[in-house]
Amino acid sequence: MKLKVPLVNVVIVEVRRVSSGRLRTEKCLSGPNTHWNSLLTFSTIILVLLFSACHRPRQKNKTETSADTLAAVLKDTVAVLEKDTTAVAVVPPVIEPEETKVNVEMVDFKYLSAKSKVSFKSKDQDIDNANINIRMLKDSVLWLSIVAGPIEVVRGLITRDSILIVDRYHKEYYQYDFNTLSQKFNFQLSFDLIQSILVGNMPIPKKENQRFKKEKDYFMLRQQEGKIMLESYIGEQNRRLKKLLVTEQPTKNSLTLDYDDFTQLNNYLFPYTSLIQLDYQSEKDKLQYQTVFRIKHQKVELSEKTLSFPFSVPPKYERK
Template sequence: MNSKISWWLGALGCLWLTACHKPRTRSTQSEVLVKTDSVKVTTADSVRVDSLANRAAEEGNKINIQVEEINYNYLLARSKFSFKSRTQNIDNANVNLRMKKDSIIWLSVTGAGFEVARGIITPDSIIFQDKFHKEYFVYDYQQLSRQFNFELSFPLLQSLILGNLPLPREPDQKIRREKDYLLLRQKEGRIMIDNYIGEKNRKLRRLQAVEQPSRNSLTLDYEDFKELSNYLFPYTSLITLDVQSPQDQQYYQTVIRIKHSKVELTDTPPGFPFTIPASYKRK
């Protein structure tokens, strides 16, 4: 993909999620007899008892709570964006963000006092303008999903910006305690996602997931929560991506930080101006 827009996609935190996978021990089913005073027990029986005990303990550790999520009509934000990869380093770019629920994500990047780029994301397509080079780029989600070997969608992008769960929670998905967090594990196709939720505020604090078989991954940490229209909103997001290069098969890391200085939820449409001049070339 053209390097001029690679950081745009990363800026939305839309790519990869990383999960810590613990190897599962396979039970031994050999029928070796163990003599006791009253009964004969096989190792298979022992494994079944241990499995049932572990399952009971796990079920007892599960709790049913409501994860706090942000509901809105329109969102406006002013933000600083930093991006570091093996080929690019962008520090504190100014980004204006506007969103319409389930419909539009609009963003404008300014530098040295003038707008250098603008983008609009809808459920159908992603379009970016490079105003400096007078070029524009058009993508659909199927194309990007193939290119990154990761299933992308508008609801996923929207949720990551808001700090909501990346996937809708199913009725049978339980939350269990794990160290200092409440853990909700979700699976969607090739993606395994671990959502770490704060026990006190019930907000998503960390998201880790992995895509198989590529193992392209992302870790997303939400920080600096502040009150916003009766919600808690994360004013800082730290995104770490580990993506395998198709050229040399090595994994390379990208680190993204988004820090909002002002965020507003409103019922008034802010406008989403976006036109492509006839003189711009499509890339």
């Protein structure tokens, strides 16, 4: 009688009953590695126990007990395994898990314009449901204008190396570079990060050695860039960034983004609602603060049409 059992596509153990009433190992395919020999020994023992439980061997000699038979079988098995070290184990090809093959959809454009509603709350300001106009030249300029009723209260111009904010209500203006602003919030900020936040793209492209991990309805990618840890959550159905968690170490200051209301725009799914939360510790008083920023787009256009970015600071405005 012959029993063949495949083990992980690498090991084959063939067991035969012989005329002496014992079981012996006829053939063992294994590699020279001790780990494979140990695995094969253990697997063979399990097969012997199962076979003995299902088929009681015929005894020619009544004085020979089942325990003696099993001990002899194990002794023969170990002896064969110790001698057979010439075969080479066939290692199956490594198949990349399906969740690592996530093609994340990214929004591409030259010019972007949007009319939206914005709410902003921090330790110093509280703006609720104000109108905001946004214009952007990809990778270069971000222009915004916040309007309360018929009056423009804030205008901003952000480039790759500077941030200018004009507060028309208080007749003041603010000027920063990204290093200064990062120190103010104790959090590393950049033009690319702000642009990605607005359009819902991953801030850092996936590298070849990085892998997505399946978590409920998302594919999660964890990335480390210097002091920054990013966790991107990609929707299982639409392959768009649904949530982004950015944490700075060792301060543990964090930026959390949630995207919703995805709407077909040109050839992309664009998030019409964005909720941004910044939790940070102030360098000045060492207290914890939170800034919440919510954008609800009413109209968004992606085009090749050139946009203007008018900006000026009145000479009587005081710099803060």
